Amino acid sequence: MDTGTHVVMGISLGGLALLDPAVSADPHMAHAVMIATIAGSQAPDIDTVLKLKNNAVYIRNHRGFTHSIPAVLFWSLLIPAVIFPFVPGANLLHLWLWTLLAVVLHVFVDIFNAYGTQAIRPFSKKWVALGIINTFDPFIFFTHLVAIVVWAIGGHPGFTFITLYAVIFCYYIVRVIMQLQIKRQLRARFDEIEEIIISPTMKFRQWRIAVKCKSSFHVGRSMNGEVVILDTFNRVPVPDTEIMKIAKQDENISAFLSFSPVYRWEVDKYKDHYEVRFIDLRYRSKGHYPFVAICHIDMDHQIKNSYTGWIFSEEKLQKKLRLGSV
Template sequence: MDTGTHVVMGIALGGLATLDPVVATNHAVASSVLIGTIAGSQIPDIDTLLKLRNNAIYIRNHRGITHSIPAVILWPLVLSAIIFPFFPGANLFHLWAWTFLAVFIHVFVDIFNAYGTQALRPFSNKWVALGVINTFDPFIFGIHILGIFIWMAGANPGYTFLVMYAIIIAYYFKRFSLKRSVHLKVKAMIPDATEIIIAPTMRFHQWRIAAMNEKQFFVGKAVKNQVEILDRFNRVPVPSTPVIEAAKTDKNLSAFLSFSPVYRWELDEYDDFYEVRFIDLRYRSNGHYPFVAVVQLDCDLKRISSYTGWVFSEQKLRKKLSIIPS
């Protein structure tokens, strides 16, 4: 989920914690737990700082080790050790328990996004992505804000957020049902599909679709259970040519390939350099595919420049690469 949603989730868990008698009857415990749940709801995303280095490192590592099983165990211990000394009258076990729940829920809800997490590390490096909830879901964010306002108005926070979470659980089941319906429609349209990826959007009834069979890629959308195929591309295997192999050694392209499950490729040859481009097919927006990896090589196959990330126009991509071919 996005940072804002994780913040309001942390506040909501702090309110829910008042159902714990130890928290409800001790101001120091309640204050420390609220800080712990807010911090615990944020700490796994500390790897966002990797963006300050470059996109390749960020793409390879975001929601990786910081969302792993050891991290879920470690983060609450670290946070509790930091917070507890400021609240001498607090109960360390209850502070740890609620902070642990906040960290766990952060990682758990991220599994439901299309991006996913490596939550099974160190047992598996596989990305777990159920793709039923958008990174920012207006309903989930909105109902948390509503719950916080109801709490501020004087309602019991424990019962307020207990009801809220019951509604959210029902909402998740509904999202699974909607996705399954879209999947069945796509399968009916492409019966020989070998893979179907359905990703949520911020709109409740709208989904992105990327599918493939042995010969083609299909990109489409579903709106109110009506599926439309927007683009088709022939599947052309990536060749093992010297240019492609040289491009694959670039860190940006390597990061892209470690993350993207469905893509097409292009190779352009100019007077004095080659340009290799890989295009993720999952994120079509207004006829454009914004998530790409591009590598430019000179005639000796040495890297000139490269980029991976989100770009929404060719002009901006050229600016990122700092080269405009004639």
């Protein structure tokens, strides 16, 4: 989820914690738990700073180790350890439990996005991405805001936040059912499906669709319960050529391939260089595929420059390559 949603989730957990007698009986403890739940709801996303280095490092690592099982345990111990010296009378066990819940909730809700997390590390580095909830879901964000306002104006925190989580739970069930209905339509429409990737959008009844079949890729949308296929591509294996082998060694291309489950490729030869391009098919927007990885290789088979990330115009992409973006 986005940062704002994680913040309101942390606040709501801090309010829910007032149902715990160990928290509600002591104002200092209540303040400590509120700080801990907000911090715990943000801690796993500390890896966002990797974007300051470059897109390749960010793509390969964001929501990776910081969302893993060891990291969840680490955050849940570190945050109370930092807070406790300032509130020595706090109940350390309950402070840890509420912090742990905040961190676990952060990782859990991120699993439902299309981006996903490596939540089952160290047992597997597989990305778990269910594609049920958009990274920013207006319903989830604003229902949290409403609950927080109700609490602020005097509403009972227990009833308020239990009601909130009951509503959110039902919302998730509805979204799961909607996604299953889309998959059912796709399986009835296409043969030899190997993988269906569905990405939610901010609009409740619109979903992005990418279907990987044995010999083709199909890209489309589900709008108001109806599946519309917008593009179809032949599925051509990545060739085992010298140029492609060199491209795969590039940091940006390698990061893209480690992250993208469905893509097509292009190789073009120009006067003084080759251009290798990989295009992620999950994020079609206004007829354009903005998430790409591109590499230029000179005639001596040396990598000149490369880039991976979100680009919404060819002009901007070529500008980044000229600037030597990596």
